[in-house]
Amino acid sequence: MDTKSRKKIHGMILASLAASLWSISGISGEILFKKYNFSSDWLVSTRTLISGILLFLIVIFIEKKSVLKPLKNKRDIIGIILFGSAGMYFVQYTYFRTIELSNVSFATILQFTAPFFIFIYESVKNKKIPEFRL
Numbered sequence: 001m002d003t004k005s006r007k008k009i010h011g012m013i014l015a016s017l018a019a020s021l022w023s024i025s026g027i028s029g030e031i032l033f034k035k036y037n038f039s040s041d042w043l044v045s046t047r048t049l050i051s052g053i054l055l056f057l058i059v060i061f062i063e064k065k066s067v068l069k070p071l072k073n074k075r076d077i078i079g080i081i082l083f084g085s086a087g088m089y090f091v092q093y094t095y096f097r098t099i100e101l102s103n104v105s106f107a108t109i110l111q112f113t114a115p116f117f118i119f120i121y122e123s124v125k126n127k128k129i130p131e132f133r134l
Contacts, residue, residue, distance in 0.1 A: 023108075026099060026104040029043060029100075030099050030104045039100070040097040040099070041093075043096055044092045044096050048088070048089055048092065095107055098111075
């Protein structure tokens with residue numbers, strides 16, 4: 001098997017694994033909310049904190065010296081903080097809050113409508129339909 005085919009198969013396996021783990025996290029969240037009365041606030045905060053620490057430790061172990069490289073520039077630090085808090089945390093929170101208030105199926109459907117709303121927003125903002133590129 002050539003390198004290109006091997007990389008394609010590897011990518012498909014990783015994409016399938018990511019989708020499976022994502023669905024497991026949603027179902028697990030629903031069980032924690034409905035059966036054990038956990039709150040989405042606690043779950044998202046704990047998930048975010050633990051995953052951040054684990055990823056940081058993995059990067060330290062693998063990269064060793066370059067782990068703090070992104071923190072040398074003040075603009076990069078602000079970008080990382082904004083992306084982490086406003087981006088990742090907000091997406092996680094709204095997803096799990098929707099699961100807490102309804103169910104995982106509805107939250108998944110709602111989340112997958114996001115590209116449609118981004119398309120509408122961009123069209124209205126720029127007063128033209130966005131170009132599609134492959």
